[in-house]
Amino acid sequence: MEQLARIGRTGIAFTQSLGQSALLLWMALTAPPDRLSREFRRLVQQLYFIGVNSVLIVMLSGLFIGMVLALQGYTVLSRFGAVEALGQLVSLTLLRELGPVVAGLLFAGRAGSAITAELGFMKATEQLSALEMMGVDPLAHVLRPRLLAGLISMPVLAQIFNAVAILSAWVVSTELLGIDSGSFWANMQQVVDFREDVVNGIIKAIVFGIVITWVAVHEGYTAAPNTEGINRSTTRSVVIASLSVLALDFILTALMFGD
């Protein structure tokens, strides 16, 4: 009987937190707006903390992933005498899958954890309740700019990741592996479709951006107001966001490229 009750409790808690986070998202986005210039200033501030601070790690990862893809693709393709197809292999892999997913995982680790820790700390030091007491809505002032900044930064970061990775793959292919630069690009251009590959990749990145910041904000906002609570919430934020990215990626791929 106790076992059964435990299962029930977990189910209820899960559903509650799901509903709570959906409500949180809804209320943060629909809270009455401030003066536009102030909203914009707060958004820019968050774009800096979330977006600009993640650029370096995203570019570095893109650099190495592009180079590794070129090397690994080369060893497989050379077995079939089709090394000219390296360009299309690298670009399709990056644009459709690796770009949004890896940028998303890095974003969850770099920006998502920072958002959760910051909000958790604000809660522990009662800054959020102080805002509320001054008649300032923390949902609109603290959560909304972070959600919007995540939504905007993710596609930007993913495209930077893709561009850097493709360029580094190009450098490795032409300089190290001796593939002709012209056939590298021509082969790529022949298969890569702007609407189907690039735009779908951007849509994925936008969805991941929303989900990652949503999870981060919810975990931070509901963190237990003490050191241990912040600690646990930050870890959970990264774990849940990363798993959601991977699961959603499968669903989105099935919808976009499934037929």
Add this chain to the structure above:
Amino acid sequence: MQQRFIEISVGLLMLAGMAALTFLALQVSARGFGQNKGGYEVVAYFTNTSGLTDKAKVSFAGVTIGQVQSIEIVPASMKAKVSMKINKDVDYLSTDSSAVIQTAGVLGEKYVAIYPGSEDDVLTAGAEIYDTQSSMIFEDMIGKLVTNLAAKD
């Protein structure tokens, strides 16, 4: 000063994002732009389209002039109907042109090659190319080769 630095670096981030997107659009994906705007459709019936897919190239003298829109079976004639979209500026295909399904390289992808005819009238929207030649099937060719060699002995 602090605020100014933040604004400048966010501006740079947005610029970098746009630069990346422009690079992806122009250098990486040449396809998907301007290929579906304008153009007219012609059809051709083949007995075998094995390996031909949607969006395959349609070429004339080695130059891509359009792409395959759809492939479907017409039960009445037991043939495959291939609809092709030809670019608008290609207005010189004579009505007796022929369409052949060819392979790029030995194991490459299939495409439709259009060969010129001699009529003065040109193909227009909805026209049919009557003279067609189906896919060469690699296995069939090898099979024939083997029987020919065997017959000679």
